[in-house]
Amino acid sequence: MAATLHDVAKQAGVSIKTVSNVVNGYTNIRPETRARVQEAIDDLGYQPNLSARSLRSGKSGVIGLVLPELSLSYFAELADAVIARAATHGLVVLVEQTGADREREIAVLSSPRMRLTDGLIFSPLGMGQEDAGFLEVDYPVILLGERIFGGPTDHVTMRNVEAARAATELLLAAGRRRIAVVGAHRDETLGSAALRLEGYRQALEAAGVDYDPALVSFTTLWHRANGAASMRALLESGVGFDAVFGLNDALALGAMRVLQEKGLRIPSDVAVIGFDDIDEAQYMVPSLTTVDPGRTAIAETAVDLLVERLALGGREAPRREILVDFDVIARESTPG
Amino acid sequence: MAATLHDVAKQAGVSIKTVSNVVNGYTNIRPETRARVQEAIDDLGYQPNLSARSLRSGKSGVIGLVLPELSLSYFAELADAVIARAATHGLVVLVEQTGADREREIAVLSSPRMRLTDGLIFSPLGMGQEDAGFLEVDYPVILLGERIFGGPTDHVTMRNVEAARAATELLLAAGRRRIAVVGAHRDETLGSAALRLEGYRQALEAAGVDYDPALVSFTTLWHRANGAASMRALLESGVGFDAVFGLNDALALGAMRVLQEKGLRIPSDVAVIGFDDIDEAQYMVPSLTTVDPGRTAIAETAVDLLVERLALGGREAPRREILVDFDVIARESTPG
DNA sequence: CCCCGGCTCTACAACGATGTAACATCGAGC
DNA sequence: GCTCGATGTTACATCGTTGTAGAGCCGGGG
Secondary structure (H helix, E strand, O other): OOOOOOHHHHHOOOOHHHHHHHOOOOOOOHHHHHHHHHHHHHHOOOOOOHHHHHHHHHOOOOOEEOOOOOHHHHHOOOOOOHHHHHHHOEEEEEEEEEOOOHHHHHHHHHHHHHHHOOEEEOOOOOOOHHHHHHHHHOOOOEOOOOOOOOOEEEEEEEEEEEEEEHHHEEEHOOOOOOOEEEEEOOOOOOHHHHHHHHHHHHHHHHHOOOOOHHHEEEOOOHHHHHHHHHHHHHHHOOOOOOOEOOHHHHHHHHHHHHHHHHHOOOOOOOEEEOOOHHHHHHHHHOOOEEOOOOHHHHHHHHHHHHHHHHHOOOOOOOOOOOOEEEEEEEEOOOOO | OOOOOHHHHHHHHHOHHHHHHHHOOOOOOOOHHHHHHHHHHHHOOOOOOOHHHHHHHHOOEEEEEOOOOOOOOHHHHEEEHHHHHHHHHHHHHEEOOOOOOHHHHHHHHHHHHHHHHOOOEOOOOOOOOOHOOOHHOOOOOOEEEEEEEEEOOOEEEOOHHHHHHHHHHHHHHHOOOOOEEEEOOOOOOOOHHHHHHHHHHHHHHHHHOOOOOEEEEEEEOOOOHHHHHHHHHHHOOOOOOOOEEEEOHHHHHHHHHHHHOOOOOOOOOOOOOOOOOOOHHOOOOOOOOEEOOOOOHHHHHHHHHHHHHHHOOOOOOOOOOOEEEEEOOOOHHHHH
């Protein structure tokens, strides 16, 4: 059985409160008392019981991270950054997966399973704008993603429109005028796909290039395979293009494979740009030009905001909507 | 403030223990009492306080998963499976990253941070056989990986030697006799690289094919980039080969890119096989033949073993060494 | 009519930590 | 010599939950 304050106190011949004071670095303790207690602590290998501490203090030192699934590179890398940042605040991270399922996302918000976390970083993919009310809970939540805007909680997200516009502008600046899009979602007005497509359109308009619907291919999940399929369809349709904007990197990589299969050279025949800057993008040949949407900044900002909320201890504070900076990362798949 | 048993009891006009009994599904309660209590619970939105429950019961319902980093696809997918399996047991997972750093791995084992977990699934990369003693802790640990064998804890791992042998045999069966290896580690006797290389050698020997050291290229980290670099070195060295065994998929994919750059056809000129069956392997063109080392089985077995240990409640039980089954998954990068 | 047993329900004491208030002890100051 | 304040330490209550022991009530059997 693990030693308790009580055991240590008995061995050191002091009260448990004195041991507690030593453990917590309270200053008014005689050096010899402290030494005696410390010896007993080391001797017994005492470790504070975090459940008890948490019950007493109302804080567990654990934050929850709720995301679709770790198998998606973007979320794995996000989780990596969240965990690393949390560690610098002395917090540990409990990870829950929802499989992008709306019901499970909603369930997790009210689940007692989560009640031992002090707060949540919440990244939904299934919930939509109409579900914003579910975010109204009595613990701090930091919302990520593009599914809900203007909800009751803090929100950290990326400049989807501007970043997509910058990506498109990079292609335009290279003289490309026929820019295909891979990964659009049909009938979506919110969410990453719609916002990035909007950025694309803005860039075209600003450059005085007509928007050609034939260049936009739709798909569902943003997987490599869908990127490849979309590209095949585009090529077969006979529509001419000299550049491709993959709405995320996986799509761009899938498209890139097909282009190379068909003997098209990248970037001379077709330039390719992605979105997300997942790790493997830089290892491809040619390496993929992409947009770093600020994933690390999102993770770190989310943790920091949550830590601030926790420090408030439940007192009210205005909600914040934070947009992190993005970066266009030029690599070999675009000219120049 | 969140409602407690006490609040519910007051509202329902019963004792807190009765409420507790209702919450825990204790049977001997009059239906009308139960209904009254349930109403109060719903009314107040009562949720059990898990810290208190955990203090009282000595169990938190949280298990820890300690791994190098989630940015490595293998570990992200492992974590995905662990979390999913834990959920079926009603457990949640706290994920800690060590960065494959020996000191951090050792620290985590004795960290009070981890004391609120009931047990650990521990996947070290920095510790070695000589550190086995650190695994001797007073909570259940399930060890993963190939860094420590015969330690004091349960151990779940893959059949590295046999799986690597099977991979090599698939190439041999296709008539390939000059099989290059990408990703060996110098001076390693334990660990994935050494074990997989051993399987390779066994397969060659059984087939009566001489082992040619010139075909084995060494590297450090198992990244795409290192796979590509190794392949370039092999090609430049002028040593002839008709197949490549990447000791993991990332290496194989890196190598595959370089082969294609050089205009070599896969699999007709050079067959390629990997190891790990990461998700992207099947989306490549050509898709990568690889070995599923049983990652999902490892994750699920680890969780199940831990659950069994937890059920023992500290009672002794013999340690178990579990080897999961592997599968060779033939895809387009090998003939046939 | 009384006792026994089963069903409901309750009171109380834990689990291990910490905040509060208060109690010794000591030296300094008047 | 007595008070005062600072210092060092302690007793106690408390966080919210659950296990244990047992109390009250009812009906059935002797």
